Amino acid sequence: xxxxxxxxxxSQLRLAVMSILMQVEHADFNYLLEQTDATSGNLSVQxxxxxxxxxxxxxxxxxxxxxxxxCAITPTGRSAIEEYxxxxxxxxxxxxxxxx
Amino acid sequence: MSLDPQKSLQVIEEMILQTRTNFQENGHxxxxxxxxxxxxxxxxxxxxxxxxxxxxxxxxxLCIIPGIIYSVMIRKRSSSQNVSSYITKTMKWLWFxxxxxxxxxxxxxxxxxxxxxxxxxxxxIIGFGSLVSGGILSYRPLITGGLxxxxxxxxxxxxxxxxxxILLAFAITSAYTIPGHMLKAxxxxxx
Numbered sequence: 001x002x003x004x005x006x007x008x009x010x011s012q013l014r015l016a017v018m019s020i021l022m023q024v025e026h027a028d029f030n031y032l033l034e035q036t037d038a039t040s041g042n043l044s045v046q047x048x049x050x051x052x053x054x055x056x057x058x059x060x061x062x063x064x065x066x067x068x069x070x071c072a073i074t075p076t077g078r079s080a081i082e083e084y085x086x087x088x089x090x091x092x093x094x095x096x097x098x099x100x
Numbered sequence: 101m102s103l104d105p106q107k108s109l110q111v112i113e114e115m116i117l118q119t120r121t122n123f124q125e126n127g128h129x130x131x132x133x134x135x136x137x138x139x140x141x142x143x144x145x146x147x148x149x150x151x152x153x154x155x156x157x158x159x160x161x162l163c164i165i166p167g168i169i170y171s172v173m174i175r176k177r178s179s180s181q182n183v184s185s186y187i188t189k190t191m192k193w194l195w196f197x198x199x200x201x202x203x204x205x206x207x208x209x210x211x212x213x214x215x216x217x218x219x220x221x222x223x224x225i226i227g228f229g230s231l232v233s234g235g236i237l238s239y240r241p242l243i244t245g246g247l248x249x250x251x252x253x254x255x256x257x258x259x260x261x262x263x264x265x266i267l268l269a270f271a272i273t274s275a276y277t278i279p280g281h282m283l284k285a286x287x288x289x290x291x
Contacts, residue, residue, distance in 0.1 A: 010103055012111055019115035025189065028182035035115065085112070091105035 002090055008053055009084045013038050013046045018081045021056060021073040029069035047071060055080055128173060129195075130230075130242075130280025136166035137226075138269040138277065145265035157215070160206070190236055198229040219264040223271045224253030230275035241279040249275030 009015050016036045020027060033043055050056045055077030059070045073081075103111070140162050147156040202222060209218035227249025234242025249271040256267040 005105070005108070010108065012103055012107070015103070015108060015111050016115050019112045023116065023185060023187075025184040025186060027184075031182040084108075088105055088108055092109060 003087045005087055005091075006080060006084050008049065008055070009081060011046070013042060014050060015084075017043075017046065017050065017071075018055065018073065018077060021071060022078065022081055026070050026072040029071065032071065050077070127280045127284030129170070130276040130283065132166045132170050132173075134272050134276030134280055136163065137272045141265045141268040141272070145262050145269075148262050148265070157210075187236055191233060194232055194236075195229060198225055201225045216261045216264065219261065219268065220253050220257040222253075223256050223264070223268050224250050226268075226272055227251070227253055227275050230279065234279070239279070239283065241282045242275075245275040245279045 009018060013036060016038075017032055020032060020035055029040075029043070029047075032038075032047075033040060036043065038046075047056065047058060051058050053076075054074055057072050057074055059072075061068050061070070140159055143162075144156060144159045147153055147159060202225060205218050205222050205225070209215045227246045229246070230242050230249060231246025234240065234244075234246050252267050252271040252274070256264045256271075259267065
């Protein structure tokens with residue numbers, strides 16, 4: 001029987017954010033907004049959910065008097081997405097798994 | 101929004117590709133240094149061949165011009181940068197090490213050895229920089245250009261100083277200029 005995919009990551013926007021944060025040290029809110037084509041409100045909500053589950057950290061500060069929201073993946077988040085990808089592979093036996 | 105596994109895979113792949121697309125900006129690095137060093141190397145060879153000017157090596161001070169241009173570009177870019185990737189960090193340290201190697205090689209060439217001995221190592225490190233960058237970015241034109249540059253460096257050990265300078269121009273064109281143009285034109289087609 002196939003293992004259930006992590007519901008927290010099995011959402012297009014949250015998965016996109018986690019895929020980006022996997023590759024970077026940290027990324028600002030605006031960068032995530034540009035890359036995911038999401039709306040500010042939706043992105044804020046999804047980031048909060050990821051933060052509540054300790055998948056990411058969010059630090060708020062100011063840069064040149066403008067608010068700066070910096071997101072970074074946590075070790076828990078990293079393990080979760082790695083496990084998600086492993087589970088995903090069991091769903092895709094004939095796909096090109098080398099890309100992940 | 102519901103996701104099927106195929107769509108999940110697509111989302112992950114798209115985000116990885118989009119993050120990699122940002123390295124298109126690195127094309128400037130290869131073009132500025134590629135053209136500058138090739139022109140200065142050929143100028144140096146021409147001065148050595150056609151004149152008796154004893155301080156021909158002073159032509160390398162012209163590197164200050166692309167150095168300033170590049171520093172301004174880096175400063176502009178870092179002030180607008182809103183992401184810090186591991187690859188960018190690795191690349192910074194790689195090119196800092198390559199630059200340090202180049203400077204110390206030139207100093208050693210001036211004070212301890214003959215430039216004829218030092219140039220092959222300079223050409224090899226230029227190829228090495230592109231080869232490692234290409235490996236990190238999984239970008240074939242840089243890997244190929246780096247290998248060509250590295251091979252030209254090895255070959256240059258068997259030629260005179262003037263020929264080495266011309267070979268340096270060829271090496272930098274293969275390792276920097278050509279991959280730099282390709283990186284700017286379309287970073288993902290050749291990956």
